[in-house]
Amino acid sequence: MSGRLILGIESSCDDTAAALVTESGEVLASVIAAQEEVHNAFGGVYPEFASRAHVVSVIPTIEKVMADAGATPADLAAIGVTRGPGLIGSLLVGLNTAAGLGVGWNVPVIGVNHLRGHLRSADLEQARVKYPAIILLVSGGHSILARMTGPGEIAMLGTTRDDSVGEAFDKVGRMLGLPFPAGPAMDRLAAQGQPLFKFPRPMINEGLEFSFSGLKSSVARHMEKHPDARLEDVAASFVAACLDVLEAKCRLALTEHPSTALVVVGGVSASPPLRARMAAMCEGLGVELCLPPLRWSTDNAAMIALAAWDYLRAGLYPPAVPQVRLPITQY
Amino acid sequence: MSLTLALETSSGRFAVAVGRDDAVLYNSLADCEKGPERDLAWAVRRALDQAGAAPTDLSRLVVDIGPGGLGSVRGGVTFANALAFALSLPIAAFNYFEIVAHEAGPLDRPLLVALPAAGGDGYAGLIRAGQVVGMRFGPLGEIMRQAAGEAPALAVAGRLRGRLGEFLPDVERTDTGIEAPDPASLLALVRLHPDRVGAPGQPVEPLNETSPVFHGGVFHD
Structure with a gap:
């Protein structure tokens, strides 16, 4: 691997998130575009509207995280993106975005289990577990x-x-x-x-x-x-x-x-x-x-990036296709 | 010399073409090698490889923004936006009805294009003299009758063209056979309409039933 960072992308439900994380869990930048205003009226997440909102917000979110960290594509070892479990319409936006960036930047794309991201969230910024x-x-x-x-x-x-x-x-x-x-x-x-x-x-x-x-x-x-x-x-x-x-x-x-x-x-x-x-x-x-610190408790992309480092070290590249159901025991 | 990548998304499968100026260098519809289903990264890498090009050689993208297969349109447009962002490329966007109008060519009667949507609704587009004059989303029978108006004869296209007799029993219908667009048509459209090419890295949005193009405007004077 050449780069020192993994770009994490998370879009499994109603937050569009991107983050840049080192192998040790240092978070250089993290951006979350929340959709609470979109879903408030429904008392829960409305899947179709969540997917549409991801389409609009995903590129600006990634653009901002790269700018916030002062990072370039050459800094990337990989892109880690949530492949499931989650809402199908939401997952496919993150996954296709990662696929397009992967082709354009010539960077490997790793489909990550969202649940494994949560498990790794307690080690962000500091090894705690x-x-x-x-x-x-x-x-x-x-x-x-x-x-x-x-x-x-x-x-x-x-x-x-x-x-x-x-x-x-x-x-x-x-x-x-x-x-x-x-x-x-x-x-x-x-x-x-x-x-x-x-x-x-x-x-x-x-x-x-x-x-x-x-x-x-x-x-x-x-x-x-x-x-x-x-x-x-x-x-x-x-x-x-x-x-x-x-x-x-x-x-x-x-x-x-x-x-x-x-x-x-x-x-x-x-x-x-x-x-x-x-x-x-x-x-x-x-x-x-x-x-985990409160900011890493809810859905975020830093945890996806940190989990992706585990995959990269182990040489695991699960197919980057949406999985509505994905057990925690699977990668 | 501009190298253009075309992504067809509305048919539910992805089709990809690469063109340089007037020449089509690659078209996935003519490729016997089929990769993983709905894997655009594989399809685009294959297309560029077969065209003897690299992603960094691209000058622009042209993408089908639907309507059509909900997941495939959204996934394809999202992929195009990301690739355009990564390489600072401009995108030209054409909707399904525009692509069908181009493929149908000159006709002696209006062309009605009909597509299904969820829950018994659908999309209708009416094309006269090669121009899309109206597009609608709504209950199938209602929008098909609106689009047909008083026309005694229509050419028909799209996934629902075989069912139009249910809604328009008295209209003489000629089947164009057009259903899934050819990505090479996108290459031709962007050559014909260079004004549709956006700014580098500027994303485009897939059409859905709330898109303004399906509201307002009239099918008939």
Whole structure:
């Protein structure tokens, strides 16, 4: 490899992102064009509009990241681009952009698993993860527990059987009249209430799998029965139920698979109450807690670029074609 | 001497051609070697290799911006924008109806071009004397009848040309056989319309049902 940088491109859902990252995880520049205004009215991501917005924003985003870093094509060892999992129309914009740049700049293009990007996000700017580690990936699209024995060595422990925890946050947030994405507003609302309502903790004592659909439905039924309930208390009760489940699953994973560290990544890992709960649990268990800085918790291209370095070192070049579903164990 | 790369995107498969001035140096439709499906990077590298050229030899791109296969148009246009950005190349964009109008050549009757879209909707374009005079998106029957107007006879083209009898039973229809564009037509169009070539690196947008070209304007005086 000749260049010292990988250009990461991320367009799996509703953020168009580009970043330039060194092999050690130094981020020279990162740009994210968010689409919240496009999707706010729908209370969730509208896939067709997401794809169209990517078409408009992807080249300006890449142009800006190259300019911000003062980089030229000659600085690039490769282009790493999210190949899945994600929305098909969104993925194909990033992938075809990377393909066009790859031909024009004569640089190899590597299709990267978005989930592996999240796993590597905790090592951006500073190597934080001590292996072996239990990984909790919690976002709008995923709730995953895995164990890593090295940067690319992953064993799946459990995932959700229905909704992800972030999806539950967004759907309950819509019931409470919160803007999309609902996570930050939900946390603020919950902080003003009390967990007075005993919502279910789905599958809390049933292994390492998750389920959040029943919890969401329970909140909906409660609001139908009790239209005068304080929204702050509903939010606090919902968040408490989610945190109880997440803590119980992480505790069980660390017990069954003794590890040096717990790594919490994905958009929901930006939640202050989740961070506080995990910190207290890890302190009690004598396990190191590794969290990415807040800016790398949500979807970004720096994590894709850092993961692409793993692929490049291993000589892995998966086909750069969109994959709506892609297990975390695959590259 | 300008070297032009043409990308056809609307048919759902990608077709690529390379031309220098008036000569077509390569056309993927005449190439027996087929690469991975929908892999434009492979197709473009193959095209340039067969034409004896490198990406850095290109002077300009010409791209089909649809409408047509949603994923292929969007993917192809995105690829063209990225390649143009990488090499600071200008792009000329032509829509599907313009390409079909060129391929049909002079006709003694109006040409109705019909394409499907999602959910029972479609696209219609009407061409008179080689010029696209109107384009519409909407419910198939409605836009086909709007486009046909009072015409007693039409030439027809596009993926839905075989179904037009359902909507226009009393119109005499002549099938042109035109469905998937030839990328060599894009090379010819950009030679005929050099004013359509944009600024270096300037991206173009694929057409969709919200594009202004499908709203306003009239099919018939």
